[in-house]
Amino acid sequence: MALSLGEGGGSRLRRQLESGGFAAAEYVKQLSQQSDGDRDLQEHRQRIQALSEETAQSLKRNVYQNYRQFIETAREISYLESEMYQLSHILTEQKGIMEAVTQALLLQADRDDPALGARRAAAADPFLPLSAKEAAASEEGRQRTLTTLLEKVEGCRDLLPESPGKYLVYNGDLLEYDADHMAQIQRVHAFLMNDCLLVATALPNRRGAYRYDALYPLDGLAVVNVKDNPPMKDMFKLLMFPESRIFQAENAKIKKEWLEVLEETKRNRALSEKRRLEQEALPRPAPTPPESTNPFEEDEEEDEEPPAEEEMVDLSLEWIQELPEDLDVCIAQRDFEGAVDLLDKLNEYLGDKPVSQPVKELRAKVDERVRQLTDVLVFELSPDRSLRGGPRATRRAVSQLIRLGQSTKACELFLKNRAAAVHTAIRQLRIEGATLLYIHKLCHVFFTSLLETAKEFETDFAGNNGCYSAFVVWARSSMRMFVDAFSKQVFDSKESLSTAAECVKVAKEHCKQLSEIGLDLTFIIHALLVKDIKGALQSYKDIIIEATKHRNSEEMWRRMNLMTPEALGKLREEMRSCGVGNFDQYTGDDCWVNLSYTVVAFTKQTMAFLEEALKLYFPELHMVLLESLVEIILVAVQHVDYSLRCEQDPEKKAFIRQNASFLYETVLPVVEKRFEEGVGKPAKQLQDLRNASRLMRINPESTTSVV
Secondary structure (H helix, E strand, O other): OOOOHHHHHHHHHHHHHHHHOOOOHHHHHHHHHHOHHHHHHHHHHHHHHHHHHHHHHHHHHHHHHHHHHHHHHHHHHHHHHHHHHHHHHHHHHHHHHHHHOOOOHHHHHHHHHHHHHHHHHHHHOOOOOOHHHHHHHHHHHHHHHHHHHHOEOOOOOOOOOOOOOOEEEEEEEEEEEOOOOOOOEEEEEEEOHHHHHHHEEEEOOOOOOOOEEEEHHHHOOOEOOOOEOOEEEEEEEEEEOOOOEEOOOOOOOHHHHHHHHHHOOOOOOHHHHHHHHHHHHHOOOOOOOOOOOOHHHHHHHHHHHOOOOOOOOHHHOOHHHHHHHHHHHHHHOOOOHOOOOOOOOHHHHOOOOOOHHHOOOHHHHHHHHHHHHHHHHHHHHOOOOOOOOOHHHHHHHHHHHHOOOOOHHHHHHHHHHHHHHHHHHHHHOOOOOOOHHHHHHHHHHHHHHHHHHHHHHHOOOOOOHHHHHHHHHHHOOOOOHHHHHHHHHOOOOOOOOOHHHHHHHHHHHHHHHHHHHHHHHHHHHHHHHHHHHHHHHHHHHHHHHHHHHHHOOOOOOOEEOOOOOHHHHHHHHHHHHHOOHHHHHOOOOOOOEEEEHHHHHHHOOOOOOOHHHHOOOOOOHHHHHHHHHHHHHHHHHHHHHHHHHHHHHHHHHHHHHHHHHHHHHHHHHHHHHHHHHHHHOOOHHHHHHHHOOOOOOOOOOOOOOOO
């Protein structure tokens, strides 16, 4: 019996497979009995395979659709959560505004009717005394409670001096978490007093006993609600510049109590401080002097002028009261310009005012913020920060430090930052296979950074002439760092003299770029490179001398046969480039040259050495270069003289004289002329060497060369 493969058969098969009582073994057994052969089984297998693929595709579509719906739902939940958080923040701000307005109205009413204010304060504050006896009892109770609790905290007795107005507001256990990794650190107990917050850690082996950990004045403390993110919930953050700590309460209710009582205590602290300043700002009546019975005092009092009353400074202005907190906000928000503007405003206001006790207290609070601001600006300029952005990235911190009167520190930190940036840029350069290519990159990076730093320094420290000497010292130090990298790549790797000369030439050309800002560091790079260049010149001189001696030992005193006209033309061009213009008179028929191979090779090598050495020349190298040239020339001259003394063959002797004439009358004048052109003054040693004698005199009885 053949099975149908149509759509009806597929739907029946699907219903059969989806039925609850489907048994795979029975189904296969029945299918085997009803099929006519392998073909029916293959077709049925294909049908089941197609049904399986169709089911898989349907599942994929459903999963994708459900996933999209899940993402959309999560996005909507996120939007709703954000709106709820904003709404909560707005309500909190509204609550704070309403409480501030209420407090302001109550203060105004208290000023208008002091009796009404006293009755209201007595009804609102159970600790406010109605009589001296009740006041003493209330104060004694608060002090007793505070003393009892603080006796359980080790190490806080000396740090927390007893004062008549200090009392305990709230306390409780909290869990502290790491601000970066949200890992639990320790269990602490917090004591909130009316002017500070004490944090103590629990002692492991003593129940109810604690050890002092930290003490934070409420003036510099900020409380931030931490949004719940399970499993991290019921947390709040305390900001005490420059650090912050995160605590977790036992439940949401206790967290809410902590947040409310901290804000309320901070607000009461600010109000009490404001009242105190207002009371101190009020003029005090002068004490009435006692009546004197001395009749002569009347005449003395008429002559004496009454002492001038001390001018009182009005510190009740709103912006002065909020100045410490505004400075904390500016520092936390990295608004350095705003913080310095506030400080300038305060200094201008207090500039001509007398220094009273309230002013000293205000100055102490402000000085603490100035130290915090200075620490932040110093950190901004530290080399540990990102060095990207070039020298302009430091302008903001440098300018604010200068405004704070810290120009010396700003200069020091700016130059340290730029030194680290230059060092990092040099270290990140890839050492290429070609030395000259690397030197081009090195010079571009270093001198561009130096030029940008100099321009930025001139902009930032335009009015501080005393800082320019520090910049010159820094530039010399940076140049030493550059020369170390330069010498390591050029001289330590034993590059050829021509390559070293090209590299030094590139460095000098880049160094001249600094002259556009009036900074000439050429003498510094000369002083730092003179040792390495002397070593390179002496090393190359030794190579030439060894090569010349080796050729001299194999000298046969034969004419050169260049074999081809092309080779002869090439030699003529090389000699012309060396400055030998009359070389044609030493060429013979065909491709012959009436000079020895040793003399020709010596001429080319000596002139090449002179050309490369002149590229490296500066006054400190004058004697080194001159002595090297004299030593090289003496080797060749002494060899010619020795050969002339020892040679017996007349033809060879005439040929040797011809080579000696070429050395004295052609090569030495060219060397002398080129040296004078490159240096700017004649060389007396070369003149003496040429003019003393055409042939050097040696011991007539000697048969060895004097070298």
